[in-house]
Amino acid sequence: MSATDCPLPDEGEFWLFGYGSLIWKPPPHFDRRIPGWVTGYVRRFWQASQDHRGTPEAPGRVVTLISRSYWEQLTDHHDSAPDKVWGVAYRIIPERVAEVKEYLDIREINGYTIHYTPFHPAPDVDASLLPGTSEGHIKTLVYIGTPDNEQFVGPQDPQELAEHIYRSEGPSGLNRDYLWGLEKALDLLSSESGDEHVTDLSNRVRAVAVREEGKIQADIEILRAQSPVNVSPGLESLHHHHHHHGFHKVSSVDEQEETEKAS
Numbered sequence: 001m002s003a004t005d006c007p008l009p010d011e012g013e014f015w016l017f018g019y020g021s022l023i024w025k026p027p028p029h030f031d032r033r034i035p036g037w038v039t040g041y042v043r044r045f046w047q048a049s050q051d052h053r054g055t056p057e058a059p060g061r062v063v064t065l066i067s068r069s070y071w072e073q074l075t076d077h078h079d080s081a082p083d084k085v086w087g088v089a090y091r092i093i094p095e096r097v098a099e100v101k102e103y104l105d106i107r108e109i110n111g112y113t114i115h116y117t118p119f120h121p122a123p124d125v126d127a128s129l130l131p132g133t134s135e136g137h138i139k140t141l142v143y144i145g146t147p148d149n150e151q152f153v154g155p156q157d158p159q160e161l162a163e164h165i166y167r168s169e170g171p172s173g174l175n176r177d178y179l180w181g182l183e184k185a186l187d188l189l190s191s192e193s194g195d196e197h198v199t200d201l202s203n204r205v206r207a208v209a210v211r212e213e214g215k216i217q218a219d220i221e222i223l224r225a226q227s228p229v230n231v232s233p234g235l236e237s238l239h240h241h242h243h244h245h246g247f248h249k250v251s252s253v254d255e256q257e258e259t260e261k262a263s
């Protein structure tokens with residue numbers, strides 16, 4: 001991209017585009033949060049997560065952006081994608097830009113690399129919040145897990161992907177909560193910010209959750225029938241055990257860590 005395609009924002013301004021967890025978990029030191037979109041990309045759950053929503057032994061799945069022209073050459077079960085990838089742009093407060101940039105540049109986040117892309121603010125955004133020289137768009141930094149990174153997974157069968165997300169968990173919490181968090185955060189951005197890939201996976205994972213809850217209830221019924229007197233006190237722990245994969249409840253400090261790695 002040439003400089004004229006993407007003019008520099010006001011001097012000293014530094015904006016970051018979030019299309020995943022950054023939408024609902026802001027980076028440190030921002031003073032503006034603007035809904036809007038970028039084009040030329042497709043958002044997909046094609047990036048393995050070993051550090052947040054999975055582990056090195058059992059990586060979860062999080063979103064990355066695929067260049068649209070590359071995606072068009074692939075066979076994807078989700079064979080359509082909106083032209084606009086909705087998300088949010090954050091302006092880092094001018095006094096903290098040098099610090100945040102240094103922090104971002106030195107940080108390697110699980111396969112993602114730094115790119116720059118023009119961001120288009122939603123039409124209803126108050127113009128006084130936007131940089132004066134942006135000519136309708138803002139140069140934003142974006143993290144992309146490109147197809148050449150080790151954590152890139154590529155096209156997956158949607159049902160297998162949903163099952164995978166359902167059973168994955170990492171230090172930042174359940175993989176399904178990331179998916180549903182993204183679905184909700186996109187919903188809140190605009191009436192047109194829905195993403196079929198995200199809503200279809202969310203619906204599939206909800207169906208998996210109902211199925212798995214049903215299995216637990218059936219197990220409980222069997223145990224009850226076998227031992228009607230003694231089983232009841234243990235039912236809670238059976239239920240708990242099923243959901244517990246060895247992680248502690250996410251504290252606000254852990255959440256901040258995901259934000260900081262993402263930012």
Ligand code: BEZ
Nearest residue numbers: 018019020021022143262
């Ligand atoms: C995000 O846009 O939310 C994001 C993308 C890649 C890594 C971390 C966060």
